[in-house]
Amino acid sequence: VDEFAPLARIRAVLCEPSHPGNIGAAARALKTMGLVRLELVGPRAFPHPDADARASGAIDLLQSARCHESLDAALAGTTLVCGLSARRRDLTPEVSDARAAAHEMVAHAQTGEAAIVFGPERVGLSIEALSRCHRLVRIPANPAYPSLNLAASVQVMAYELRCACLEAGAAPPLQGSRVRPASHEEIELLVQHLEQTMRATGFLHPERPGRLVQRMRRLLARARPEAEEVAILRGFLRSVREPENGG
Amino acid sequence: VDEFAPLARIRAVLCEPSHPGNIGAAARALKTMGLVRLELVGPRAFPHPDADARASGAIDLLQSARCHESLDAALAGTTLVCGLSARRRDLTPEVSDARAAAHEMVAHAQTGEAAIVFGPERVGLSIEALSRCHRLVRIPANPAYPSLNLAASVQVMAYELRCACLEAGAAPPLQGSRVRPASHEEIELLVQHLEQTMRATGFLHPERPGRLVQRMRRLLARARPEAEEVAILRGFLRSVREPENGG
Numbered sequence: 001v002d003e004f005a006p007l008a009r010i011r012a013v014l015c016e017p018s019h020p021g022n023i024g025a026a027a028r029a030l031k032t033m034g035l036v037r038l039e040l041v042g043p044r045a046f047p048h049p050d051a052d053a054r055a056s057g058a059i060d061l062l063q064s065a066r067c068h069e070s071l072d073a074a075l076a077g078t079t080l081v082c083g084l085s086a087r088r089r090d091l092t093p094e095v096s097d098a099r100a101a102a103h104e105m106v107a108h109a110q111t112g113e114a115a116i117v118f119g120p121e122r123v124g125l126s127i128e129a130l131s132r133c134h135r136l137v138r139i140p141a142n143p144a145y146p147s148l149n150l151a152a153s154v155q156v157m158a159y160e161l162r163c164a165c166l167e168a169g170a171a172p173p174l175q176g177s178r179v180r181p182a183s184h185e186e187i188e189l190l191v192q193h194l195e196q197t198m199r200a201t202g203f204l205h206p207e208r209p210g211r212l213v214q215r216m217r218r219l220l221a222r223a224r225p226e227a228e229e230v231a232i233l234r235g236f237l238r239s240v241r242e243p244e245n246g247g
Numbered sequence: 248v249d250e251f252a253p254l255a256r257i258r259a260v261l262c263e264p265s266h267p268g269n270i271g272a273a274a275r276a277l278k279t280m281g282l283v284r285l286e287l288v289g290p291r292a293f294p295h296p297d298a299d300a301r302a303s304g305a306i307d308l309l310q311s312a313r314c315h316e317s318l319d320a321a322l323a324g325t326t327l328v329c330g331l332s333a334r335r336r337d338l339t340p341e342v343s344d345a346r347a348a349a350h351e352m353v354a355h356a357q358t359g360e361a362a363i364v365f366g367p368e369r370v371g372l373s374i375e376a377l378s379r380c381h382r383l384v385r386i387p388a389n390p391a392y393p394s395l396n397l398a399a400s401v402q403v404m405a406y407e408l409r410c411a412c413l414e415a416g417a418a419p420p421l422q423g424s425r426v427r428p429a430s431h432e433e434i435e436l437l438v439q440h441l442e443q444t445m446r447a448t449g450f451l452h453p454e455r456p457g458r459l460v461q462r463m464r465r466l467l468a469r470a471r472p473e474a475e476e477v478a479i480l481r482g483f484l485r486s487v488r489e490p491e492n493g494g
Binding site for chain 1: 275276281303305346388389395399402406410469470479482
Protein backbone atom coordinates (compact mmCIF):
# COMPACT_ATOMS: atom_id res chain seq x y z
CA VAL A 1 0.00 0.00 0.00
CA ASP A 2 1.29 3.44 -0.93
CA GLU A 3 0.61 5.77 1.98
CA PHE A 4 0.99 8.78 -0.32
CA ALA A 5 -1.65 7.64 -2.82
CA PRO A 6 -4.21 10.19 -1.49
CA LEU A 7 -1.97 13.03 -2.70
CA ALA A 8 -2.88 12.10 -6.28
CA ARG A 9 -6.52 12.93 -5.46
CA ILE A 10 -5.80 16.33 -3.93
CA ARG A 11 -5.56 19.26 -6.31
CA ALA A 12 -4.09 22.66 -5.50
CA VAL A 13 -6.07 25.53 -7.01
CA LEU A 14 -4.55 29.00 -7.36
CA CYS A 15 -7.17 31.70 -7.95
CA GLU A 16 -6.06 34.64 -10.08
CA PRO A 17 -2.38 34.64 -9.13
CA SER A 18 -0.82 38.00 -10.10
CA HIS A 19 2.81 36.98 -10.30
CA PRO A 20 3.89 34.12 -12.55
CA GLY A 21 6.94 33.64 -10.33
CA ASN A 22 4.62 32.63 -7.52
CA ILE A 23 3.01 30.00 -9.73
CA GLY A 24 6.42 28.46 -10.34
CA ALA A 25 7.37 28.59 -6.67
CA ALA A 26 4.02 27.00 -5.77
CA ALA A 27 4.65 24.18 -8.25
CA ARG A 28 8.04 23.55 -6.67
CA ALA A 29 6.51 23.56 -3.18
CA LEU A 30 3.87 21.04 -4.25
CA LYS A 31 6.32 18.70 -5.91
CA THR A 32 8.70 18.64 -2.94
CA MET A 33 5.82 17.17 -0.93
CA GLY A 34 4.65 14.72 -3.59
CA LEU A 35 1.59 16.61 -4.81
CA VAL A 36 1.15 16.53 -8.57
CA ARG A 37 -1.97 18.45 -9.55
CA LEU A 38 -2.01 22.20 -10.08
CA GLU A 39 -5.08 24.05 -11.33
CA LEU A 40 -5.04 27.74 -12.21
CA VAL A 41 -8.06 30.03 -12.32
CA GLY A 42 -7.54 33.14 -14.46
CA PRO A 43 -3.79 33.63 -13.95
CA ARG A 44 -2.65 37.08 -15.03
CA ALA A 45 0.32 35.67 -16.97
CA PHE A 46 0.90 32.00 -17.68
CA PRO A 47 2.94 30.34 -19.10
CA HIS A 48 5.76 32.75 -18.29
CA PRO A 49 9.56 32.57 -18.00
CA ASP A 50 9.40 33.70 -14.34
CA ALA A 51 7.18 30.73 -13.54
CA ASP A 52 9.64 28.35 -15.19
CA ALA A 53 12.60 29.90 -13.37
CA ARG A 54 11.04 29.64 -9.91
CA ALA A 55 9.68 26.13 -10.54
CA SER A 56 13.24 24.82 -10.74
CA GLY A 57 12.90 21.02 -11.03
CA ALA A 58 9.09 21.12 -10.96
CA ILE A 59 8.60 22.22 -14.56
CA ASP A 60 6.54 19.08 -15.16
CA LEU A 61 3.86 20.36 -12.77
CA LEU A 62 3.67 23.63 -14.69
CA GLN A 63 3.37 21.76 -17.96
CA SER A 64 0.49 19.65 -16.72
CA ALA A 65 -1.21 22.56 -14.92
CA ARG A 66 -4.60 23.43 -16.33
CA CYS A 67 -6.06 26.92 -16.72
CA HIS A 68 -9.73 27.48 -15.98
CA GLU A 69 -12.05 30.41 -16.51
CA SER A 70 -13.90 29.88 -13.25
CA LEU A 71 -13.28 28.36 -9.86
CA ASP A 72 -16.29 26.10 -10.42
CA ALA A 73 -14.58 24.57 -13.44
CA ALA A 74 -11.39 23.98 -11.46
CA LEU A 75 -13.39 22.23 -8.74
CA ALA A 76 -15.26 19.85 -11.06
CA GLY A 77 -15.49 16.39 -9.52
CA THR A 78 -14.38 17.41 -6.03
CA THR A 79 -16.33 16.44 -2.93
CA LEU A 80 -14.24 18.25 -0.32
CA VAL A 81 -13.05 21.80 -0.88
CA CYS A 82 -10.84 23.68 1.59
CA GLY A 83 -10.05 27.37 1.13
CA LEU A 84 -7.07 29.05 2.73
CA SER A 85 -7.68 32.48 4.20
CA ALA A 86 -6.05 34.63 6.85
CA ARG A 87 -9.02 36.96 7.10
CA ARG A 88 -11.94 36.87 9.40
CA ARG A 89 -15.20 37.29 7.61
CA ASP A 90 -18.85 36.87 8.25
CA LEU A 91 -20.63 33.82 6.94
CA THR A 92 -17.55 31.70 6.54
CA PRO A 93 -17.59 27.95 6.28
CA GLU A 94 -16.40 25.93 9.24
CA VAL A 95 -12.93 27.02 10.36
CA SER A 96 -10.14 24.51 10.60
CA ASP A 97 -6.41 24.90 11.19
CA ALA A 98 -3.93 23.68 8.61
CA ARG A 99 -3.08 20.46 10.40
CA ALA A 100 -6.64 19.39 11.09
CA ALA A 101 -7.66 20.25 7.53
CA ALA A 102 -4.78 18.20 6.12
CA HIS A 103 -5.87 15.18 8.12
CA GLU A 104 -9.42 15.57 6.93
CA MET A 105 -8.35 15.97 3.29
CA VAL A 106 -6.08 12.93 3.36
CA ALA A 107 -8.81 10.80 4.95
CA HIS A 108 -11.25 12.03 2.33
CA ALA A 109 -8.81 11.41 -0.52
CA GLN A 110 -8.56 7.73 0.32
CA THR A 111 -11.49 7.48 -2.07
CA GLY A 112 -12.76 10.97 -2.99
CA GLU A 113 -11.44 14.04 -4.76
CA ALA A 114 -10.37 17.04 -2.69
CA ALA A 115 -9.11 20.55 -3.41
CA ILE A 116 -7.14 23.14 -1.48
CA VAL A 117 -7.83 26.63 -2.82
CA PHE A 118 -5.52 29.65 -2.54
CA GLY A 119 -6.59 33.25 -3.25
CA PRO A 120 -4.82 36.07 -5.08
CA GLU A 121 -1.64 37.41 -3.45
CA ARG A 122 -2.90 40.67 -1.98
CA VAL A 123 -6.58 40.26 -1.42
CA GLY A 124 -7.03 36.59 -0.59
CA LEU A 125 -10.08 34.52 -1.41
CA SER A 126 -13.26 36.41 -2.24
CA ILE A 127 -16.50 35.81 -0.39
CA GLU A 128 -17.79 34.33 -3.61
CA ALA A 129 -14.92 31.84 -3.73
CA LEU A 130 -15.16 30.99 -0.03
CA SER A 131 -18.82 30.16 -0.47
CA ARG A 132 -17.64 27.18 -2.58
CA CYS A 133 -15.53 25.85 0.29
CA HIS A 134 -16.47 23.36 2.97
CA ARG A 135 -13.68 24.55 5.23
CA LEU A 136 -11.92 27.83 5.79
CA VAL A 137 -8.35 26.84 6.60
CA ARG A 138 -6.09 29.01 8.71
CA ILE A 139 -2.35 28.69 9.05
CA PRO A 140 -1.43 29.73 12.61
CA ALA A 141 0.52 32.97 12.20
CA ASN A 142 1.81 36.06 13.95
CA PRO A 143 -1.25 38.32 14.32
CA ALA A 144 0.99 41.36 13.91
CA TYR A 145 2.21 40.11 10.52
CA PRO A 146 0.27 37.13 9.20
CA SER A 147 1.07 37.69 5.52
CA LEU A 148 2.67 34.55 4.22
CA ASN A 149 3.86 34.68 0.66
CA LEU A 150 1.57 32.64 -1.65
CA ALA A 151 4.19 29.95 -2.29
CA ALA A 152 4.97 29.83 1.43
CA SER A 153 1.31 29.08 2.17
CA VAL A 154 1.32 26.39 -0.48
CA GLN A 155 4.49 24.94 1.06
CA VAL A 156 3.01 24.76 4.56
CA MET A 157 -0.22 23.15 3.35
CA ALA A 158 1.62 20.66 1.11
CA TYR A 159 3.93 19.81 3.99
CA GLU A 160 0.97 19.19 6.31
CA LEU A 161 -0.67 16.99 3.68
CA ARG A 162 2.47 14.86 3.40
CA CYS A 163 2.75 14.62 7.20
CA ALA A 164 -0.92 13.62 7.37
CA CYS A 165 -0.24 10.79 4.87
CA LEU A 166 2.65 9.60 7.01
CA GLU A 167 0.43 9.54 10.08
CA ALA A 168 -2.53 7.98 8.28
CA GLY A 169 -0.22 5.31 6.89
CA ALA A 170 0.73 4.40 10.43
CA ALA A 171 -2.93 3.95 11.29
CA PRO A 172 -5.47 1.91 9.30
CA PRO A 173 -7.57 4.03 6.92
CA LEU A 174 -10.99 5.21 7.93
CA GLN A 175 -13.77 2.91 6.84
CA GLY A 176 -15.10 3.61 3.39
CA SER A 177 -18.70 4.72 3.25
CA ARG A 178 -20.85 3.31 0.48
CA VAL A 179 -22.84 6.44 -0.17
CA ARG A 180 -21.82 8.73 -2.97
CA PRO A 181 -21.28 12.33 -1.89
CA ALA A 182 -22.75 14.95 -4.22
CA SER A 183 -20.21 16.50 -6.55
CA HIS A 184 -19.49 20.19 -6.71
CA GLU A 185 -21.51 20.46 -9.95
CA GLU A 186 -24.54 18.73 -8.43
CA ILE A 187 -24.51 21.13 -5.49
CA GLU A 188 -24.24 24.13 -7.82
CA LEU A 189 -27.24 22.94 -9.83
CA LEU A 190 -29.19 22.51 -6.61
CA VAL A 191 -28.29 26.05 -5.51
CA GLN A 192 -29.44 27.42 -8.88
CA HIS A 193 -32.65 25.44 -8.67
CA LEU A 194 -33.30 26.67 -5.13
CA GLU A 195 -32.66 30.27 -6.15
CA GLN A 196 -35.07 30.01 -9.11
CA THR A 197 -37.73 28.52 -6.88
CA MET A 198 -37.25 31.18 -4.22
CA ARG A 199 -37.75 33.82 -6.87
CA ALA A 200 -40.82 32.05 -8.23
CA THR A 201 -42.52 31.88 -4.84
CA GLY A 202 -41.67 35.51 -4.15
CA PHE A 203 -39.43 34.66 -1.19
CA LEU A 204 -36.36 36.06 -2.89
CA HIS A 205 -36.78 39.58 -4.20
CA PRO A 206 -34.67 40.12 -7.30
CA GLU A 207 -33.95 43.72 -6.32
CA ARG A 208 -32.74 42.87 -2.83
CA PRO A 209 -31.38 39.33 -2.86
CA GLY A 210 -29.25 40.00 0.22
CA ARG A 211 -26.98 37.17 1.13
CA LEU A 212 -29.64 34.51 0.97
CA VAL A 213 -28.08 32.39 -1.75
CA GLN A 214 -24.67 32.69 -0.17
CA ARG A 215 -26.11 31.51 3.11
CA MET A 216 -27.79 28.52 1.50
CA ARG A 217 -24.54 27.60 -0.20
CA ARG A 218 -22.78 27.74 3.14
CA LEU A 219 -25.40 25.58 4.81
CA LEU A 220 -25.05 22.99 2.05
CA ALA A 221 -21.27 23.07 2.34
CA ARG A 222 -21.63 22.20 5.98
CA ALA A 223 -24.15 19.46 5.27
CA ARG A 224 -22.00 17.79 2.57
CA PRO A 225 -25.12 16.17 1.04
CA GLU A 226 -25.14 12.79 -0.62
CA ALA A 227 -26.01 12.64 -4.30
CA GLU A 228 -29.32 11.00 -3.47
CA GLU A 229 -30.22 13.76 -1.02
CA VAL A 230 -29.58 16.37 -3.69
CA ALA A 231 -31.88 14.42 -6.01
CA ILE A 232 -34.61 14.39 -3.35
CA LEU A 233 -34.32 18.13 -2.71
CA ARG A 234 -34.49 18.88 -6.42
CA GLY A 235 -37.53 16.65 -6.73
CA PHE A 236 -39.18 18.65 -3.98
CA LEU A 237 -38.26 21.94 -5.68
CA ARG A 238 -39.75 20.67 -8.95
CA SER A 239 -42.97 19.86 -7.09
CA VAL A 240 -43.09 23.45 -5.81
CA ARG A 241 -43.07 24.78 -9.36
CA GLU A 242 -45.42 22.16 -10.77
CA PRO A 243 -47.73 21.12 -7.95
CA GLU A 244 -49.73 17.96 -8.56
CA ASN A 245 -52.49 19.19 -6.34
CA GLY A 246 -54.99 17.42 -8.44
CA GLY A 247 -53.36 14.01 -8.51
CA VAL B 248 1.88 33.99 30.28
CA ASP B 249 2.91 34.48 26.67
CA GLU B 250 2.99 31.07 25.03
CA PHE B 251 5.17 32.45 22.23
CA ALA B 252 7.89 33.76 24.54
CA PRO B 253 10.24 30.87 23.62
CA LEU B 254 10.40 32.18 20.03
CA ALA B 255 12.45 35.12 21.29
CA ARG B 256 15.11 32.64 22.39
CA ILE B 257 15.30 30.76 19.09
CA ARG B 258 17.57 32.23 16.42
CA ALA B 259 17.56 31.29 12.74
CA VAL B 260 21.04 31.05 11.23
CA LEU B 261 21.59 31.15 7.46
CA CYS B 262 25.01 29.85 6.43
CA GLU B 263 26.52 31.44 3.33
CA PRO B 264 23.29 32.19 1.48
CA SER B 265 24.03 32.87 -2.21
CA HIS B 266 20.96 34.87 -3.15
CA PRO B 267 20.03 37.99 -1.19
CA GLY B 268 16.42 37.51 -2.30
CA ASN B 269 16.34 34.32 -0.25
CA ILE B 270 17.52 36.21 2.83
CA GLY B 271 14.59 38.58 2.46
CA ALA B 272 12.11 35.77 1.89
CA ALA B 273 13.49 33.95 4.93
CA ALA B 274 13.03 37.07 7.07
CA ARG B 275 9.43 37.32 5.92
CA ALA B 276 8.84 33.62 6.70
CA LEU B 277 10.28 34.03 10.19
CA LYS B 278 8.24 37.12 11.00
CA THR B 279 4.95 35.57 9.87
CA MET B 280 5.47 32.95 12.57
CA GLY B 281 6.61 35.36 15.27
CA LEU B 282 10.34 34.65 15.17
CA VAL B 283 12.49 37.74 15.44
CA ARG B 284 16.16 36.79 15.30
CA LEU B 285 18.08 36.30 12.10
CA GLU B 286 21.81 35.60 12.01
CA LEU B 287 23.81 35.46 8.79
CA VAL B 288 27.12 33.69 8.31
CA GLY B 289 29.16 34.99 5.36
CA PRO B 290 26.31 36.03 3.05
CA ARG B 291 27.47 36.61 -0.51
CA ALA B 292 25.60 39.91 -0.79
CA PHE B 293 23.93 41.72 2.11
CA PRO B 294 22.39 44.22 2.52
CA HIS B 295 20.89 44.13 -0.95
CA PRO B 296 17.78 45.56 -2.68
CA ASP B 297 16.60 42.03 -3.57
CA ALA B 298 16.59 41.12 0.11
CA ASP B 299 14.52 44.20 0.95
CA ALA B 300 12.08 43.49 -1.87
CA ARG B 301 11.39 39.89 -0.86
CA ALA B 302 11.22 40.75 2.86
CA SER B 303 8.06 42.77 2.22
CA GLY B 304 6.82 43.81 5.69
CA ALA B 305 9.70 42.11 7.50
CA ILE B 306 12.34 44.74 6.78
CA ASP B 307 12.83 45.17 10.52
CA LEU B 308 14.21 41.62 10.76
CA LEU B 309 16.73 42.40 8.02
CA GLN B 310 17.77 45.59 9.79
CA SER B 311 18.38 43.79 13.05
CA ALA B 312 20.05 40.77 11.39
CA ARG B 313 23.68 40.32 12.33
CA CYS B 314 26.45 39.16 10.01
CA HIS B 315 29.08 36.80 11.36
CA GLU B 316 32.35 35.54 9.96
CA SER B 317 31.87 32.05 11.36
CA LEU B 318 29.07 29.73 12.37
CA ASP B 319 30.62 29.50 15.82
CA ALA B 320 30.20 33.23 16.29
CA ALA B 321 26.56 33.04 15.22
CA LEU B 322 25.93 30.26 17.73
CA ALA B 323 27.43 32.07 20.73
CA GLY B 324 25.34 31.50 23.84
CA THR B 325 23.22 28.68 22.44
CA THR B 326 22.73 25.41 24.27
CA LEU B 327 20.70 23.55 21.64
CA VAL B 328 21.63 23.66 17.94
CA CYS B 329 19.58 21.98 15.23
CA GLY B 330 20.82 21.81 11.64
CA LEU B 331 18.49 21.29 8.71
CA SER B 332 19.68 18.92 6.01
CA ALA B 333 18.03 16.83 3.33
CA ARG B 334 21.15 14.75 2.77
CA ARG B 335 22.13 11.51 4.31
CA ARG B 336 25.66 11.59 5.55
CA ASP B 337 27.91 9.50 7.70
CA LEU B 338 28.64 10.58 11.22
CA THR B 339 25.62 12.82 11.56
CA PRO B 340 24.21 13.94 14.85
CA GLU B 341 20.97 12.38 16.03
CA VAL B 342 18.29 12.65 13.36
CA SER B 343 14.95 14.24 14.16
CA ASP B 344 12.01 15.24 11.98
CA ALA B 345 10.90 18.86 11.80
CA ARG B 346 7.97 18.48 14.17
CA ALA B 347 9.85 16.60 16.86
CA ALA B 348 12.77 19.03 16.62
CA ALA B 349 10.41 22.00 16.96
CA HIS B 350 8.92 20.56 20.13
CA GLU B 351 12.36 19.97 21.56
CA MET B 352 13.53 23.49 20.68
CA VAL B 353 10.46 25.16 22.19
CA ALA B 354 10.80 23.13 25.38
CA HIS B 355 14.47 24.06 25.53
CA ALA B 356 13.77 27.72 24.85
CA GLN B 357 11.53 28.04 27.90
CA THR B 358 14.79 28.94 29.58
CA GLY B 359 17.73 28.32 27.23
CA GLU B 360 18.97 29.64 23.89
CA ALA B 361 18.44 27.56 20.75
CA ALA B 362 19.37 27.85 17.08
CA ILE B 363 18.07 26.37 13.86
CA VAL B 364 20.76 26.38 11.17
CA PHE B 365 20.20 26.37 7.40
CA GLY B 366 22.90 25.63 4.81
CA PRO B 367 23.69 27.29 1.48
CA GLU B 368 21.08 26.89 -1.28
CA ARG B 369 22.71 24.26 -3.48
CA VAL B 370 25.02 22.27 -1.28
CA GLY B 371 23.35 22.28 2.13
CA LEU B 372 25.16 22.21 5.45
CA SER B 373 28.77 21.10 5.36
CA ILE B 374 30.08 18.26 7.51
CA GLU B 375 31.98 20.93 9.39
CA ALA B 376 28.77 22.87 10.14
CA LEU B 377 26.80 19.75 11.01
CA SER B 378 29.42 18.85 13.55
CA ARG B 379 28.26 21.90 15.53
CA CYS B 380 24.70 20.61 15.65
CA HIS B 381 23.03 18.50 18.31
CA ARG B 382 20.35 17.38 15.91
CA LEU B 383 20.13 16.84 12.19
CA VAL B 384 16.60 17.91 11.27
CA ARG B 385 14.78 16.53 8.25
CA ILE B 386 11.65 17.91 6.67
CA PRO B 387 9.64 14.97 5.30
CA ALA B 388 9.77 15.34 1.51
CA ASN B 389 9.26 13.62 -1.82
CA PRO B 390 12.34 11.42 -2.24
CA ALA B 391 12.19 12.00 -5.99
CA TYR B 392 12.42 15.77 -5.51
CA PRO B 393 13.26 16.82 -1.97
CA SER B 394 14.73 20.20 -2.86
CA LEU B 395 12.81 22.81 -0.92
CA ASN B 396 13.74 26.38 -1.62
CA LEU B 397 15.74 27.90 1.27
CA ALA B 398 12.93 30.26 2.30
CA ALA B 399 10.43 27.39 2.03
CA SER B 400 12.50 25.35 4.50
CA VAL B 401 12.64 28.34 6.83
CA GLN B 402 8.87 28.72 6.51
CA VAL B 403 8.17 25.10 7.41
CA MET B 404 10.50 25.15 10.41
CA ALA B 405 9.17 28.50 11.65
CA TYR B 406 5.62 27.20 11.24
CA GLU B 407 6.43 24.08 13.26
CA LEU B 408 8.01 26.21 15.98
CA ARG B 409 4.87 28.32 16.24
CA CYS B 410 2.66 25.20 16.31
CA ALA B 411 4.89 23.73 19.02
CA CYS B 412 4.37 26.88 21.11
CA LEU B 413 0.62 26.59 20.64
CA GLU B 414 0.66 23.00 21.78
CA ALA B 415 3.02 23.65 24.66
CA GLY B 416 0.80 26.49 25.83
CA ALA B 417 -2.34 24.43 25.18
CA ALA B 418 -3.78 27.56 23.69
CA PRO B 419 -7.51 28.08 23.55
CA PRO B 420 -9.09 26.83 20.32
CA LEU B 421 -8.82 28.92 17.19
CA GLN B 422 -12.37 30.03 16.65
CA GLY B 423 -14.97 31.41 18.94
CA SER B 424 -18.16 31.42 16.99
CA ARG B 425 -20.78 34.00 17.75
CA VAL B 426 -23.62 32.32 15.91
CA ARG B 427 -26.36 30.50 17.75
CA PRO B 428 -26.90 26.93 16.63
CA ALA B 429 -30.50 25.91 16.14
CA SER B 430 -31.99 24.04 19.05
CA HIS B 431 -33.37 20.55 18.77
CA GLU B 432 -36.91 21.92 18.95
CA GLU B 433 -36.28 24.41 16.17
CA ILE B 434 -34.97 21.65 13.95
CA GLU B 435 -38.02 19.51 14.72
CA LEU B 436 -40.38 22.34 13.83
CA LEU B 437 -38.48 22.80 10.57
CA VAL B 438 -38.79 19.10 9.76
CA GLN B 439 -42.54 19.19 10.45
CA HIS B 440 -42.91 22.30 8.32
CA LEU B 441 -40.95 20.67 5.50
CA GLU B 442 -43.06 17.53 5.68
CA GLN B 443 -46.32 19.52 5.54
CA THR B 444 -45.05 21.47 2.56
CA MET B 445 -43.94 18.32 0.77
CA ARG B 446 -47.40 16.90 1.22
CA ALA B 447 -49.01 20.11 0.03
CA THR B 448 -47.02 20.19 -3.20
CA GLY B 449 -47.71 16.53 -3.82
CA PHE B 450 -44.05 15.54 -3.51
CA LEU B 451 -44.70 13.37 -0.48
CA HIS B 452 -47.48 10.84 -0.91
CA PRO B 453 -49.26 10.18 2.38
CA GLU B 454 -49.73 6.50 1.52
CA ARG B 455 -46.08 5.86 0.73
CA PRO B 456 -43.92 8.31 2.62
CA GLY B 457 -40.85 6.09 2.41
CA ARG B 458 -37.89 7.32 4.35
CA LEU B 459 -38.01 10.83 2.99
CA VAL B 460 -38.54 12.65 6.28
CA GLN B 461 -35.99 10.48 7.99
CA ARG B 462 -33.45 11.34 5.30
CA MET B 463 -34.12 15.06 5.63
CA ARG B 464 -33.66 14.81 9.38
CA ARG B 465 -30.35 13.07 8.82
CA LEU B 466 -29.21 15.73 6.36
CA LEU B 467 -30.08 18.48 8.83
CA ALA B 468 -28.28 16.68 11.63
CA ARG B 469 -25.17 16.70 9.49
CA ALA B 470 -25.60 20.36 8.56
CA ARG B 471 -25.96 21.54 12.19
CA PRO B 472 -27.90 24.62 11.05
CA GLU B 473 -27.78 27.96 12.79
CA ALA B 474 -31.01 29.35 14.23
CA GLU B 475 -31.03 32.03 11.56
CA GLU B 476 -30.70 29.47 8.78
CA VAL B 477 -33.68 27.57 10.14
CA ALA B 478 -35.64 30.82 10.13
CA ILE B 479 -34.71 31.42 6.49
CA LEU B 480 -35.72 27.92 5.43
CA ARG B 481 -39.05 28.25 7.22
CA GLY B 482 -39.61 31.60 5.55
CA PHE B 483 -39.05 29.93 2.20
CA LEU B 484 -41.45 27.10 3.08
CA ARG B 485 -44.10 29.65 4.07
CA SER B 486 -43.67 31.32 0.69
CA VAL B 487 -44.32 27.98 -1.00
CA ARG B 488 -47.70 27.69 0.69
CA GLU B 489 -48.69 31.30 0.32
CA PRO B 490 -47.01 32.52 -2.82
CA GLU B 491 -46.89 36.30 -3.23
CA ASN B 492 -46.91 35.95 -6.96
CA GLY B 493 -48.91 39.09 -7.23
CA GLY B 494 -46.88 41.27 -4.96
